Amino acid sequence: MTCTIDTCPNDLASFTGAFRNVFAAGCRTPGVMSIEKSGSVQVPANRQSDNSRWTVCIGRIRDDADEDAFAELFDHFAPRIKGYLIKSGASATLAEECAQDVMATLWQKAHQFDPSRASAATWIFTIARNRRIDALRKSRRPEPEDIDWGPEPPPDQADVLALEQASEDLSRAISSLPDKQKALIEAAYFHDLSHSEIADQTGLPLGTIKSRIRLALDRLRHAMN
Amino acid sequence: MTDTIQHHLTDGLLMAYSAGTLPEAFNLTIAAHVTMCDACRARLYAFDSVGGALLSDQNCASMAPGSMQASLAAAKAGRAAPSPPRRRSILPAPLISYIGGDLADIKWRPVGMGVRQAILPTDKRASARLLYIPAGSAVPDHGHRGTEMTLVLQGSFADDTARFAKGDIEIADEDLNHTPVADIGDDCICLAATDAPLRFRGLIPRIAQPFLRI
Numbered sequence: 333m334t335c336t337i338d339t340c341p342n343d344l345a346s347f348t349g350a351f352r353n354v355f356a357a358g359c360r361t362p363g364v365m366s367i368e369k370s371g372s373v374q375v376p377a378n379r380q381s382d383n384s385r386w387t388v389c390i391g392r393i394r395d396d397a398d399e400d401a402f403a404e405l406f407d408h409f410a411p412r413i414k415g416y417l418i419k420s421g422a423s424a425t426l427a428e429e430c431a432q433d434v435m436a437t438l439w440q441k442a443h444q445f446d447p448s449r450a451s452a453a454t455w456i457f458t459i460a461r462n463r464r465i466d467a468l469r470k471s472r473r474p475e476p477e478d479i480d481w482g483p484e485p486p487p488d489q490a491d492v493l494a495l496e497q498a499s500e501d502l503s504r505a506i507s508s509l510p511d512k513q514k515a516l517i518e519a520a521y522f523h524d525l526s527h528s529e530i531a532d533q534t535g536l537p538l539g540t541i542k543s544r545i546r547l548a549l550d551r552l553r554h555a556m557n
Numbered sequence: 558m559t560d561t562i563q564h565h566l567t568d569g570l571l572m573a574y575s576a577g578t579l580p581e582a583f584n585l586t587i588a589a590h591v592t593m594c595d596a597c598r599a600r601l602y603a604f605d606s607v608g609g610a611l612l613s614d615q616n617c618a619s620m621a622p623g624s625m626q627a628s629l630a631a632a633k634a635g636r637a638a639p640s641p642p643r644r645r646s647i648l649p650a651p652l653i654s655y656i657g658g659d660l661a662d663i664k665w666r667p668v669g670m671g672v673r674q675a676i677l678p679t680d681k682r683a684s685a686r687l688l689y690i691p692a693g694s695a696v697p698d699h700g701h702r703g704t705e706m707t708l709v710l711q712g713s714f715a716d717d718t719a720r721f722a723k724g725d726i727e728i729a730d731e732d733l734n735h736t737p738v739a740d741i742g743d744d745c746i747c748l749a750a751t752d753a754p755l756r757f758r759g760l761i762p763r764i765a766q767p768f769l770r771i
Contacts, residue, residue: 402625403629409612410620413615414617414618416611416612433631437632449602450602451606453609453610454610461577464577471584472679474584476591477651506614521575521576521611522611524578525576526573527572527578527704528569538604538607545598545603549599
């Protein structure tokens with residue numbers, strides 16, 4: 333069984349439509365989606381995934397400058413971003429200011445969000461991380477050049493769903509790691525563990541999400557050439 | 558390009574780059590490699606996903622009253638910085654702003670035996686430089702105190718461990734003493750970053766070292 337979403341048309345209006353359709357209830361009925369290579373992973377029918385909810389919110393900001401969607405994202409993410417920044421060594425005042433900046437950046441860059449390459453939480457993490465580097469380290473972190481060059485093709489909807497599923501699986505896997513291992517990974521992300529202190533074998537189950545992302549990148553490369 | 562790359566970044570470096578804890582010189586070298594290598598780009602985005610999962614799991618710190626309205630007002634007042642203009646270059650895009658131009662704009666300084674270098678401005682925790690090694694020439698035999706990353710931008714080189722061609726990155730640590738030699742055929746240009754001074758084994762390079770700032 334495969335997800336029978338039409339491949340995306342080229343114009344922006346239908347792209348937006350297709351983008352929304354992904355999250356329509358029809359796509360979440362039992363047995364409709366099964367994208368993993370074995371065909372064995374299915375999205376449970378009754379679980380409205382948080383990630384897809386946030387993805388819809390970002391789409392509403394991008395398309396309609398929707399302030400309610402912004403408020404919903406803010407309520408959820410701003411306190412977590414603030415918590416992350418405090419844990420990374422920012423004062424409460426600085427963390428408050430930076431969390432507001434991060435959310436403002438989200439509003440301004442909503443059109444750059446590509447849900448086939450990152451979940452909403454992941455994309456917001458990257459904005460928060462960059463703000464943290466500016467604020468705390470006064471350092472620079474050059475970014476790789478983006479792949480898209482010229483008009484960006486709309487993300488493939490099956491890729492979006494698959495990435496969302498892989499992100500949720502990864503989140504669950506991280507929460508169920510042994511405490512000691514989880515502490516090490518948190519230290520790497522929050523407490524400036526040096527790269528040589530991070531083991532090259534992290535024990536994180538990244539295989540699935542990596543191959544999902546690689547497929548989406550290949551598709552994008554193909555579309556750009 | 559991306560499919561011919563044989564030598565990649567380590568998980569430890571990718572995770573630290575994703576976490577945002579590396580010195581700028583390493584960030585630059587990793588950004589340049591990932592620009593050229595989709596395998597490492599996918600691995601990097603996977604590590605970003607770990608960050609996303611940790612953020613979702615994060616303890617909340619309550620926001621000040623009125624913070625949402627303030628943030629929204631700032632969002633509407635400002636505009637996102639425009640993306641830098643795209644340029645076709647043999648150099649990966651992240652390098653362009655550090656050079657202040659393209660290949661022809663690099664201000665090379667001779668360091669002996671035909672080898673030239675250009676030091677790039679980064680924070681002091683590590684240093685980054687471009688190396689120009691004429692075809693068939695060698696960089697003096699050296700060891701490392703910290704980590705050294707060498708990314709091939711043009712041509713290729715070989716040392717005691719392997720051969721490195723365009724897009725390949727060599728990660729050298731304290732255990733490696735090596736003499737990289739550029740292959741015959743094309744001059745080799747590399748981006749090298751290190752978080753400790755190199756240790757040259759010969760006398761002359763050791764005397765020259767403070768002047769070369771490498």
